Amino acid sequence: MARLNREESQARTKSLLIEAARDEIVKKGFALASVRDIADAAGFSQGAFYSNFPDKEAILLELVQRHQVEERAKIEAALSHAPGDAAKAMAGIEKWAATVNSDPGFAVLAIELQLQALRSPSFAQGYNELNRKHRRALGLMVARLFELFGKKPPADPVEIAAAFTALGRGMALMSEAGETSRAGKIIVIFLKALIESAAETDS
Template sequence: MPRLTRAEQREETRRRLIEAAGRVFGRLGFEAAPIDVIAEEAGFSRGAFYSNFESKDELFIELVQSHFEAEIETLGRALARIARAEDLAKAVERRYRILGEDSSWCLLTTEFQLYAMRGGRMAGRFAELYEKYRSDLGELIGTHFDRLGIRSSLTPYEFGAAQIALSHGLALQRAANSALDTTLPARALATFVRGALEPREG
């Protein structure tokens, strides 16, 4: 196997640190997660961390960006498989069933969003990323609404923003009350989708 170039080694180190941070943040939360633990989880030293990231905030921004991009890509594939407008709610329900089983990401983004809104470092960058996520989601929804002939009382952007708010809010409720059924986020989102769509003419 050929040896990695210096640039490839740096990219691999960053990738492993980001993946390790996702696991550590998920366990401990953003503010409570020590940089030393993240570096150790990735198999590196504290020095290796600071050779690649200026701060834990910068690392989280990289993590959230990759997550948002992956979420848009995954949802896009799910929506592309829909052939009829009436199948949208079922597709959304299938896609979001995972939220009922693992609420760690919703907890983490909510924690960082509050941290950023209260003056945390890189608040502006986080706000930009979140707005791009909302816009990309709205654009994706709009594309498939047009393709399927779907009409809604909400704009695609509003539809996407409401979808994010519902999915994250329901995941937080599940985290606070384990007695709630794990399928609640998915079922409630499907109900929202059905209610937000206007009946088709004819």
């Protein structure tokens, strides 16, 4: 195996710390998951943690950003499955939807994030800005999908995207083991119903 250079080594350390933080916070909650716990779980010292992140809130924001970027990339890939072909685009969305909540721990983490935002104004500022950016990007994708079908979104596409995000998180908390695809199926049902009932765009 080739030896990692300094930048590659630092990137690997950050990724391992982020994954460890996710697991520790899901298991223990934000308050009880200490920096020591996170560093130990990742196989590093607390010094390694603080050389990459100033505190637990910073690592949480990094985790959120990475998750949102990955989610948008998956949806973008689904929409680009067959440019200009609405049916194939929807098929791509259905394929993506089957992976929604494949990580059941993220629903628990999402609650921890929201609670921390309510408790910490400094965290809330960064967290809410990431969410606004994410919703705007998802809203553009929702608008593109309706446009492919020649339909007008029945509401602000950003609000539609926010509603589906909330639905997915809620379903994740309600689902039992082995029901990871349930939320995606429900999202697709509602999405198809919205598109079907939407008014056609002016020709």
